[in-house]
Amino acid sequence: MMALSLVPTASWYLVLSAVLFGIGTLGVLVRRNPLVMFMCIELMLNAVNLSFVALARELGDINGQTIVFFVMVVAAAEVVVGLGIIVSIMRNRSTLTADDLAGLKG
Amino acid sequence: MEFFVFVCSALMILVGAVGVIVRKHPVHAALSLVLTLFGVAVLFVAQEAHFLAAVQVIVYAGAIVVLFLFVIMLLGVDRVENLRTEPLSGQRPLAVLASLGLVAVLITAILRGNQIFNERGTGLNLPDAQDGPDANTVQLAESIFSQYVVAFEVTSVLLVIAVVGTVLLTRRTRATAE
Numbered sequence: 001m002m003a004l005s006l007v008p009t010a011s012w013y014l015v016l017s018a019v020l021f022g023i024g025t026l027g028v029l030v031r032r033n034p035l036v037m038f039m040c041i042e043l044m045l046n047a048v049n050l051s052f053v054a055l056a057r058e059l060g061d062i063n064g065q066t067i068v069f070f071v072m073v074v075a076a077a078e079v080v081v082g083l084g085i086i087v088s089i090m091r092n093r094s095t096l097t098a099d100d101l102a103g104l105k106g
Numbered sequence: 107m108e109f110f111v112f113v114c115s116a117l118m119i120l121v122g123a124v125g126v127i128v129r130k131h132p133v134h135a136a137l138s139l140v141l142t143l144f145g146v147a148v149l150f151v152a153q154e155a156h157f158l159a160a161v162q163v164i165v166y167a168g169a170i171v172v173l174f175l176f177v178i179m180l181l182g183v184d185r186v187e188n189l190r191t192e193p194l195s196g197q198r199p200l201a202v203l204a205s206l207g208l209v210a211v212l213i214t215a216i217l218r219g220n221q222i223f224n225e226r227g228t229g230l231n232l233p234d235a236q237d238g239p240d241a242n243t244v245q246l247a248e249s250i251f252s253q254y255v256v257a258f259e260v261t262s263v264l265l266v267i268a269v270v271g272t273v274l275l276t277r278r279t280r281a282t283a284e
Contacts, residue, residue, distance in 0.1 A: 008112040013149065014216040016116050020123055020142075022209035027127035029201035035178060039126050039139050042170065046146050049158075057153045061227025065155050065242075066249045072158075072165055073261050077268035079170050083177045084272035090181050 013054035021047035032097050034086050038079065045075050111152050118145030136174045143167045154230055157243040 020043060027040030049068045056064025118141055125138030143166045150159035231241035238244070250258055 006109050008108055011216060011220060012112060013153070015213055016119065016149075018209055018212035018216060020119060021212065022205045023120070023123040023127060025208055026201055026205040027123075029204065030198055031127060033132060035132050035174060036126065036135050039135055039174065042139065042166070043123050043126060043142060046143065046166070049162075050146055050149060053150055053153050053155045053158065056155070057230060059225070059227050060229040062230060062245050062249045063227070063253075065158055065246055066254055068155070068158055069161070069246065069250060070254075070257060070261060072161055074264065076165055076170060077265055079173060080268050080272050081275070083173060084275040087177060087180065088275045 010054045010058035014051050017047040017050040017054070020044075020050065032099055034090075034098050035083075037098065038082055038086075042075065042079070045071060108152060111148065115145040115148040115152070118142070118148070132178045133175065136171055136178065139174070140167050140171050143171070154232055154242060156233065156240075157246050 024040045024043035024047060027043065028037050031037055031040065049071055052064045052068045052071070056062065056068075122138045122140070122142030122145060125141065126135045129135045129138060143162060147159045147162040147167070150156075150162055231237045231245045233239045233241045
């Protein structure tokens with residue numbers, strides 16, 4: 001136990017990223033504000049990035065970091081499109097709740 | 107040393123992540139998200155991913171959170187949300203149960219799958235006297251621009267499509283011409 005307690009191994013990072021992913025999932029399930037739900041999706045993406053980087057170091061493989069690079073770029077594009085959709089939906093509404101969007105017709 | 111770095115940034119990450127989902131005010135949630143993103147950037151540095159740490163700070167903590175704050179201000183939804191009332195009765199305990207189950211499954215998979223990873227890569231170049239101070243950036247660039255150059259170009263196309271699509275989405279349509 002003492003040898004385990006001083007140098008963080010890859011498992012520590014993976015467990016941390018699993019917990020972060022769980023918190024993000026909980027946020028998406030619980031919160032009803034679309035912006036906060038988006039932030040929780042970012043939390044989940046960051047958890048996955050963290051595990052990719054941890055495994056890249058553990059396995060000595062640069063491709064893990066390459067994938068994280070692409071995930072970041074695609075996440076940026078996804079945030080831009082998602083916020084554009086939220087802005088165009090919510091422009092004429094006063095409340096911002098995902099439950100109000102049950103119907104497709106704007 | 108790395109132990110303390112890990113503990114401090116793990117605390118930053120978890121406090122920020124919990125802050126995102128419990129803060130009533132969307133602006134506070136966005137600022138908690140910054141805390142989490144910085145913690146992840148610190149862990150990237152601790153794991154020799156220096157270029158990704160810089161990109162994390164610039165793209166996530168810089169651009170994406172500013173975009174979030176911008177949209178919050180633009181929509182005028184920066185008011186306190188009432189989190190006391192549950193929209194669906196019994197949803198929150200079920201959600202907590204589901205995420206705890208997910209975390210348990212993931213941690214079990216991590217602990218049991220520890221011995222599976224046998225195949226090692228060619229190694230990460232660390233910044234030292236032999237490889238130079240920007241060894242990680244050079245190695246990452248070699249990977250992106252040789253093996254994954256097609257994916258890189260497709261990503262740039264994706265970015266252009268995202269920009270054009272967002273402009274089209276948020277453009278106010280004129281009711282009548284002139």
